[in-house]
Amino acid sequence: MEFKHQATVTLAEVADAAGVGESTVSRVLRNHGSFSGKTRDRVMAAVERLGYVPNRIAGTLASTGSRLVAFVIPSLSNIVFPDVLRGASAILEENRYQAVFSVTDYDPEKEEALAAAMLAWRPAAVMLAGYEHTEGTVKMLRASGCRIVEMLDVDGDALDMAVGFSNRAAGRESAAFLLRRGYRRIGYVGHDLNRDTRAGKRFSGFCETLGAHDAPLADREILAGASSVENGRLGLERLLARTPDLDAVYFSNDDMALGGYFHCLARGISIPAQLAIFGYNGLDIGRATPQPLSTIRTPRVATGQVAAQLVVTNAPPQVVDLGFELIEGATA
Amino acid sequence: MEFKHQATVTLAEVADAAGVGESTVSRVLRNHGSFSGKTRDRVMAAVERLGYVPNRIAGTLASTGSRLVAFVIPSLSNIVFPDVLRGASAILEENRYQAVFSVTDYDPEKEEALAAAMLAWRPAAVMLAGYEHTEGTVKMLRASGCRIVEMLDVDGDALDMAVGFSNRAAGRESAAFLLRRGYRRIGYVGHDLNRDTRAGKRFSGFCETLGAHDAPLADREILAGASSVENGRLGLERLLARTPDLDAVYFSNDDMALGGYFHCLARGISIPAQLAIFGYNGLDIGRATPQPLSTIRTPRVATGQVAAQLVVTNAPPQVVDLGFELIEGATA
C-alpha cells in the first residue's frame, strides 16, 4: 500500500485507476444509487491502493446541506458544557455529522460574532446555550435558514427548537425543599448573574418561592467572575461574616456549593445542623463527599443527546423539557 | 415535515448589487489586494443590505488550505481535555481558525476512524492526545500532509509537533517527593491504564523511582473504567482493606485522589499522619479542600494555547516541553 506524501488524491484519479467514471466512484463511496459488486470491489481496491480520502469540503459544496453542527457555548470551564458536548458528539458521530465549536465566555457580543463565523460554514444546525441572544444574533440565525437548538433552558420562546429544563422551576423547587425542611434564615452565594442568565433564573425562582412563604432571602453574596470552588468558599465566608445566623445557604451551582462545604469542614461548622447547604447540577463529586451534597441533578448529557437527535432527524420545531431531579443528599 | 432553506445570498449577487465585479467583492471582504475606499463602502453597504454571509466551504475549496483545526480527543469527561480545548480555542478564534472535534473514548481504533473522518475536511492541522496511535492512523496522518500536534506527552517520537510534558518524569518526581518525606510503604490507586497510556507512563515512572530507592510499590488497586471521584474512594477502600499498613498512596489523578481524600475524611483517617495522599493534575478543587491536595500541576490550558500557536504560525516541526509543577499541599 503506497501513500503519496502531501499530494492529495482526487476522486478523478481513483476513477482512472479503477477504470470507471467519476460518478461511479462517488456512488460506491456514498453507497448511494446502484452499481455492481464487481465495480464496487474495483473501486474500493483503487481507493485502498491510492489512499484516497474523500474531500468533504468539495462534497458539501456540491450537494445541498452540510453535515456540520455548530456549537456556540459560553464556556468550557463550567462542566455543564463539556457534558452537553459529550452527549451530542456521541449521537452526531454515529450519524456521521461533525461537531464544530466556539466559546463565547458568556459574552453576547462575542456570541454574535462567533455565530456569524459559524454560519459561514453553512452548518446543518447551530446549537446555543439558552434564550438570551443579541438582536443581531437572532436576526442572523433566523435568516440563515439552518436549524437552531437552544439548550439548557426552556423558560422562554424558542427560535426553533429547545432542549433542557426550567431553571426557574429548579430554583423554586430548591427553595420549597429547604422550606419543607424547616429552614427559614436562608442566604445565597452566587457568581456573576448578568452573564450566566440561567443561574439568574434559578435565583429568581428561588427568591420567588421564599417570598411566597414569608421567608424572604436573608442575605446574598455575589462574586464577580466565573463559578468555582474557591469562589464558593470565599462567598460563604463573607456571607457568614455579615450574617452569622443563617440556617441554610443556596449556591449558584455545585462547584460553589462544594467550596461552601469545604469551608464548613475547615471551620468545624456542622452540616446540616448548624448550616444547611444546597447546590445545583448534581455533579458526581457531590455524591462522593463524606456527606452527599443536597442538590438538583440536571440532565446535561441527555440535553446534548436529545439536541443532536433532533438535528439528525430534522425534527419539527419543538421544545423538549427533560426535567431535573432533586437529590436530598445529606447537607440539607 | 419539510423545512425550506432560505435562498442564500451569494457573492455574485453582492457584486451585482454593488455594481462591481466578483473579485472586487472578494478582495474587499478579505481585505486582501487593493481597492479604493469608495468601492469598499459600496461593497460593504451591499453586504449589509443583503445580509450576505460568505460561504467558507466554497472559499476553502477555491483557495489552498483550510482554517479548520481538528481535535481528536479521548474524552470530555476528563477535565484535561476541555482545558486543552479551552486554551486552544481562544488562540484559534483570535486567528480566525475554526475548531472541530471528535471524541475517541480512549479507543485507538475509534481514533483511527475519527481521524479519517476529520481528514476529509482537509483541516490545517490535526491535534491528538499523546503518542500512542494505530499504524493506520500514523500512516494516514503522515500521508495527509497536514500539520499534526500530539499533545500532553513528550515521552516518545513526535510525528510532526508535540506539546506537553513528561508523564514519566511526573511519576518519578511524585515518587521522589514521597520518599523525601519519609514514606516507605507506598500504594497506588489507578484507573484503566491500558486505555489512558499517559497515566500508565506516570505509574511506570513512579514505580521506577520507588524501586531505585529500595521501596518497591507495596500494593496497587486498579479500577476498570474511567477515573472518577467515586472510583478513587472505592479504590482506596479496597486497597486499605488488603494492605492496611500503607503510609502513602499515589493516585492516577486528582479526581481519584479526591475520592481517596473523602474516604479518609469519612473514616476519620488522619491525613497525612496516618496516610498521605498524592494526586496528579493540580485541579482547582484540590486547592480549596480543607487540606490542599499534594499533587502535580500540569499546564493543560497552556498546552492547548501553545499547540494552537504552533499551528497558526505554521512553526517548524518541534517538541515543546512545558514542564509541570509539584505542589506540596498538605496531604503528603
Add this chain to the structure above:
DNA sequence: CATGAAATTGGTAGCGCTGCCAAAAAAATC
C-alpha cells in the same frame, strides 16, 4: 501634455465533488 508607473478593477478558469440525464449493458419477457 505626454508618458510610464502604480493603483484598481473585471473576467474567467478552476477547486473536487454531486446530481441529473442520457447511454450502455444486462436481465426479463414475449
Add this chain to the structure above:
DNA sequence: GATTTTTTTGGCAGCGCTACCAATTTCATG
C-alpha cells in the same frame, strides 16, 4: 431472437468562491 424493462454506467454542468491575468483608470513626473 426481438423487444421491453431494469440495472449500471459515464459525461458534464454547476456549487460559490479565489487566484491569476489582463484591462482599465489614476497618478507622477518631466
